[in-house]
Amino acid sequence: MNAMTVLGQGLFAASRHEDALSVQEAEFSILRRLGASGLFFAAQSNLANTYHALGRNEEALRIRRDVYSGRLKLFGEEHRDTLTAASNYGTSFRLLNRFEEAKALFRKTMPVAQRVLGESDQLTLKMRWVYAMALYLDGATLDDLCEAVNMLEATERTARRVLGGAHPLTAGIEVDLRGSRAELRELK
Secondary structure (H helix, E strand, C coil): CCHHHHHHHHHHHCCCHHHHHHHHHHHHHHHHHHCCHHHHHHHHHHHHHHHHHCCCHHHHHHHHHHHHHHHHHHHCCCCHHHHHHHHHHHHHHHHCCCHHHHHHHHHHHHHHHHHHHCCCCHHHHHHHHHHHHHHHHCCCCHHHHHHHHHHHHHHHHHHHHHHCCCCHHHHHHHHHHHHHHHHHHHHC
């Protein structure tokens, strides 16, 4: 990890996002000129996280699209880094309420994650969670809500068993499980 990466991540961790952005943009520019692809994707991901923290979600989405496309070309669809990039990209769609795009991406990448990483992998669990959120937040039909509730129930059980009840992923899934169940009760 180079000094600029450490500085940018330190500023980000200290919630000095504007300062982190300046450092990360400079680092990204240097790496692009050097053609350092592995470091380049990591720098792009850090930059997207900072854009998101600053509320610049459209810019974060564009960068996450580029990271996903680049990793897909470089590593193929079954590589963990590609699946992580797909999850981040899908999460960006969900945060922008672009539910159809989020669902389409996760329908394509979740089966790959489940096959390659397994049902109990944290990344697989996250993808299932975000997909279920996109299902139930999108003016869902009764079928969508039932699918979301069933998926969140199964995902919550697995997350609780694998990660424990106090893990942030498990806690987030539980919140959305309660929300999706409430939506389902209202629709019935």
